[in-house]
Amino acid sequence: MSGEFASTRLKGAYGEEAAAAYLAAQGWVVRDRNYRTRRAEIDIVATRDDVLAFVEVKAWRALSRDELGRAVNRRKQARIAGAARSYLAQRPDLSDRHVRFDVVFIDARNGGIELIPGAWSGEGID
Numbered sequence: 317m318s319g320e321f322a323s324t325r326l327k328g329a330y331g332e333e334a335a336a337a338y339l340a341a342q343g344w345v346v347r348d349r350n351y352r353t354r355r356a357e358i359d360i361v362a363t364r365d366d367v368l369a370f371v372e373v374k375a376w377r378a379l380s381r382d383e384l385g386r387a388v389n390r391r392k393q394a395r396i397a398g399a400a401r402s403y404l405a406q407r408p409d410l411s412d413r414h415v416r417f418d419v420v421f422i423d424a425r426n427g428g429i430e431l432i433p434g435a436w437s438g439e440g441i442d
Contacts, residue, residue: 331375332359335420338429339371347410353402356395360420361403368413370400372435375422388419388435397438 344362360371
């Protein structure tokens with residue numbers, strides 16, 4: 317494994333761990349992590365009250381809402397929405413929940429965390 321890939325992978329693992337802990341502290345129940353289909357991966361699947369959130373985690377050196385479009389472009393959004401449909405097909409017990417697509421930004425420099433609820437619409441997922 318190359319140094320850059322290992323570094324990126326470790327940063328991602330740290331970010332996902334930090335995001336899961338943050339969500340749990342906010343009252344979310346983390347149901348799954350790293351849910352994979354052939355075309356996409358959902359970093360975290362969490363529930364709170366009547367909401368089912370599919371969460372993309374981004375651990376960056378800079379924390380900026382302005383970067384959301386670059387972080388999760390339309391193609392990635394569509395892939396995550398497809399994975400969410402697959403997840404829901406396997407978990408009909410969660411079908412009565414309001415579905416939301418969130419992004420958690422982790423500032424890799426100082427560990428700051430920002431949750432962006434409803435970062436994009438799932439285009440008819442719920």
